[in-house]
Amino acid sequence: xxxxxxxxxxxxxxxxxxxxxxxxxxxxxxxxxxxxxxxxxxxxxxxxxxxxxxxxxxxxxxxxxxxxxxxxxxxxxxxxxxxxxxxxxxxxxxxxxxxxxxxxxxxxxxxxxxxxxxxxxxxxxxxxxxxxxxxxxxxxxxxxxxxxxxxxxxxxxxxxxxxxxxxxxxxxxxxxxxxxxxxxxxxxxxxxxxxxxxxxxxxxxxxxxxxxxxxxxxxxxxxxxxxxxxxxxxxxxxxxxxxxxxxxxxxxxxxxxxxxxxxxxxxxxxxxxxxxxxxxxxxxxxxxxx
Amino acid sequence: xxxxxxxxxxxxxxxxxxxxxxxxxxxxxxxxxxxxxxxxxxxxxxxxxxxxxxxxxxxxxxxxxxxxxxxxxxxxxxxxxxxxxxxxxxxxxxxxxxxxxxxxxxxxxxxxxxxxxxxxxxxxxxxxxxxxxxxxxxxxxxxxxxxxxxxxxxxxxxxxxxxxxxxxxxxxxxxxxxxxxxxxxxxxxxxxxxxxxxxxxxxxxxxxxxxxxxxxxxxxxxxxxxxxxxx
Numbered sequence: 001x002x003x004x005x006x007x008x009x010x011x012x013x014x015x016x017x018x019x020x021x022x023x024x025x026x027x028x029x030x031x032x033x034x035x036x037x038x039x040x041x042x043x044x045x046x047x048x049x050x051x052x053x054x055x056x057x058x059x060x061x062x063x064x065x066x067x068x069x070x071x072x073x074x075x076x077x078x079x080x081x082x083x084x085x086x087x088x089x090x091x092x093x094x095x096x097x098x099x100x101x102x103x104x105x106x107x108x109x110x111x112x113x114x115x116x117x118x119x120x121x122x123x124x125x126x127x128x129x130x131x132x133x134x135x136x137x138x139x140x141x142x143x144x145x146x147x148x149x150x151x152x153x154x155x156x157x158x159x160x161x162x163x164x165x166x167x168x169x170x171x172x173x174x175x176x177x178x179x180x181x182x183x184x185x186x187x188x189x190x191x192x193x194x195x196x197x198x199x200x201x202x203x204x205x206x207x208x209x210x211x212x213x214x215x216x217x218x219x220x221x222x223x224x225x226x227x228x229x230x231x232x233x234x235x236x237x238x239x240x241x242x243x244x245x246x247x248x249x250x251x252x253x254x255x256x257x258x259x260x261x262x263x264x265x266x267x268x269x270x271x272x273x274x275x276x277x278x279x280x281x282x283x284x285x286x287x288x289x290x
Numbered sequence: 291x292x293x294x295x296x297x298x299x300x301x302x303x304x305x306x307x308x309x310x311x312x313x314x315x316x317x318x319x320x321x322x323x324x325x326x327x328x329x330x331x332x333x334x335x336x337x338x339x340x341x342x343x344x345x346x347x348x349x350x351x352x353x354x355x356x357x358x359x360x361x362x363x364x365x366x367x368x369x370x371x372x373x374x375x376x377x378x379x380x381x382x383x384x385x386x387x388x389x390x391x392x393x394x395x396x397x398x399x400x401x402x403x404x405x406x407x408x409x410x411x412x413x414x415x416x417x418x419x420x421x422x423x424x425x426x427x428x429x430x431x432x433x434x435x436x437x438x439x440x441x442x443x444x445x446x447x448x449x450x451x452x453x454x455x456x457x458x459x460x461x462x463x464x465x466x467x468x469x470x471x472x473x474x475x476x477x478x479x480x481x482x483x484x485x486x487x488x489x490x491x492x493x494x495x496x497x498x499x500x501x502x503x504x505x506x507x508x509x510x511x512x513x514x515x516x517x518x519x520x521x
Contacts, residue, residue, distance in 0.1 A: 130317030161392065168389050170380055174340060175376040177360035178369070269479065 002133050003255050004248060009139030011247020012204055015146040017220055018227035018239030019153065020197030022114050023190050025225070026234040028158065028170050031089070034074055034094040035104035035198055035224065036217030042199025043206045044069030045106065056122035062197035063203050071195025072100055072188050076131060080184060083173075109213035113211040118206040128222060142204045146240055149197055153236045165191060170234075232283025241281055246270070291316050291475055292368075297346035299336045307498045309346065314444060314477050319470045321490035328496040330479035331373050334446050337477075338370040341508055343421070343475040344372040350444075353477040363480040365393050369442035373449045375433040379422025383413055386421045386432055390439030399439075408467055427458035434465055440451070444475045451482045463488060464485075484508075 020039075024030050056060065078095050104151030124137035157163040168176040169186045176183050204218070206212035227246055229240025246266055253265035274280065292314040299307040307329050314320045320338050322330045335341045335346050339360035350353040350366050364370075369390075376442045387406060391399040407414035410431040416424065424432060430450055436443050450466065451459045459482070470476055480486035487493055487507040494504040503510075 026334055091455055118480060161388075162383055164389055165392060166379070167385075168392075172376055173380045174360075175372070175378065176389075177340070177391050177437070178338060178372065180361050180364040180375075181389075182359075182361045 001131075003251050005133050005135055005250035007248030008244055009136050010251055011244035012139045012143035012146055013208070013242045013243075014197055014223055014227050014246050015147070016142055016197070017034055017200040017224040018231060018243045019146055019149045019236060020194050020201060021224040022228050022231075022234065022236055022239040023153065023197070024194045026228050026236075027109065027166060027238070028187070028190055030079065031093055031096070031222065032074075032194075034091060034100040035194070036221035037100045037107070038067050038074070038195050038217075039202035039220065040070050040107060040196035040212070040214060040217040041070055041103060042195065043118070043202035043212045044111075045213060046199065046203045047116060047206070050119055050122075060203055061137070061198065063199040067199035067202075068195040069190040070103075071191040071198070075191040080187065083187075091235060106213055106290030107113065107118050113213050113214065117214045118210055120207055120210055121206075123207040125207075138204065142208075143244075145200060145204070145245070149200075149238045150236050151194075157236070160187070162186075175209070226267065226270055228280075229271060230280055232280030235280070235282035238280055238282035245281075291351055292477070293347075293349040294333075294337065295347045295349070297333070297336060297348065298344045299414070299483050300344045300361045301332075305344075306499055307336065307343075309345075310376070310496070310499070310501055312494050312504070313500065314475050316443070317475050317477070318492070319476040319490045321483075321486035321493040322477065322484050322496055323483045323493055324482060324496035327498065329461055329499040330496055331448055332499075334448050334477070337363075338368060338446065340370075350490075364440070367440075367443040369437035369439040369440060369445045371447045372449070373452065375429045377421040377424070377429045378433060379420060381421055382418055383421055383424070383432060384417040386436050387413070387417075387439055390436030393440045397469050401444065402439055402441065405476045406439060409438070410465065417464070418442050425458075430454065430458075431463050431465060433482075434462075434469065438474065440471065442474060442475055444477060445469060446477045447481045449481065451480060451485050459485060473503060475476055 021035055024032050042063040047057045047058035049062040078099055079092060081290035082091050082095060086284060124141050125136040126135045145176045157166060165176065165181045168179065168181060169183045170209050173183045185221055202217060206216060223246065227239055227242040230246060231242025250262050253262045294312045296309045296311055297307050298309055310329070311332055312320070322333065324330055332341065336343050337364070339355065339358055339493065342357055343471065345458060350368060351466065352364070355363060378389060383390065387403050388399060391402055394402060412458060413432055413435055414427055416428065444513060450504050454462060463485055466476065466478065476489065478486055478489055487510060490507050492505065493507050493510055494501045496502065
């Protein structure tokens with residue numbers, strides 16, 4: 001039972017990561033390899049705010065806005081010109097890898113490659129007991145934020161006019177334009193939201209570890225991609241479930257096998273799930289008649 | 291309401307339109323007919339802003355479009371139903387229609403959707419189906435209804451009969467006649483000259499990027515058009 005709680009606690013981090021990535025990759029179909037760096041920059045922006053004495057909720061907001069703006073700038077300066085030239089998907093991958101290297105280098109230089117302490121004052125700390133099991137407070141808050149973010153995204157995408165416009169742009173940008181949708185504005189909004197969510201994940205990961213460095217996000221990107229694939233491309237609910245399942249698998253693997261095999265077992269399980277269900281837990285096959 | 295003057299469009303070094311001129315008046319139904327490769331699709335894509343013209347002008351209600359983005363041209367009351375219908379296959383029929391009404395101000399979208407269902411009753415029975423699972427004819431009806439959702443003053447339709455069985459083409463023809471009867475100006479690009487001339491008051495005949503002849507539909511008989519295509 002305790003291992004399951006620990007797994008869900010780890011999974012809440014992954015779920016929060018996955019929700020941010022699913023909007024840009026799962027819905028718009030853009031594989032953004034700079035997402036981890038945007039997450040890290042958001043964490044550093046929040047850290048700078050905390051150093052200035054800004055209260056935690058406001059510092060999180062500062063981190064979100066900074067990461068959101070950075071994410072929009074990445075889209076406007078690098079990805080929009082590629083879209084205008086109808087560049088192949090490979091170009092987007094290479095371009096975002098390039099941007100991630102630039103962002104990493106700037107942050108590494110700025111921090112002298114040192115790990116910075118991330119203050120935990122103001123964040124929920126410790127654990128509370130439920131039926132004799134310890135439940136960490138910080139992770140409960142992270143899971144709650146992930147679920148709220150999921151519900152908000154799902155409502156926005158499925159129940160609002162602008163959410164429908166996002167799905168229309170994701171399906172066919174030209175058609176969406178012909179229907180009066182400003183597709184560049186849609187991209188900017190999506191990148192802003194994804195950047196903001198990345199920052200929230202980054203800030204809570206930093207608070208959990210009580211430290212942050214220029215490379216904090218590196219290991220998380222692969223996890224985020226795995227979460228999206230496991231949950232189902234484009235499914236917001238799938239990002240949460242995928243994150244929690246991955247967290248539980250990793251903790252079980254560490255506890256009952258060995259921490260050495262943690263990632264091997266986790267990714268082998270994902271592979272097995274995908275063999276049985278190629279579109280993930282909640283992914284839908286596209287229905288089309290030609 | 292639409293005036294196209296000496297329009298030239300290029301794809302790289304290839305010139306697809308060599309100075310095309312045409313007009314569509316308010317509430318008028320006009321056809322562009324011609325064989326495959328005549329430039330009909332390029333002409334519609336240039337008018338709707340998907341392709342930038344190299345020279346010439348497109349005027350909508352006296353406003354020169356120049357390099358205006360497609361979504362802005364759509365908001366001026368021009369709906370373009372592209373070749374292949376471009377149904378949003380992962381969205382339901384209802385969501386496709388709601389997207390058609392995206393540029394409608396505030397309320398009135400549900401009311402307009404009810405009008406579209408009156409016009410195309412088959413859609414009313416399939417509102418919760420995904421657009422991608424409709425038959426070709428139903429998709430064409432949906433594409434036209436979606437184009438009409440925003441109450442356009444000009445509806446441009448590219449190859450409405452493409453890939454459809456003859457019986458379904460008849461249904462599409464009837465649907466187009468109903469649209470024309472509502473007073474919406476229609477510009478239809480079609481290889482099937484018979485269908486186009488039945489819908490339109492006037493027609494332009496295009497061959498390899500040029501308008502080679504034009505006139506009232508009643509004066510342009512199909513056999514003469516066929517000779518023009520093959521000339």
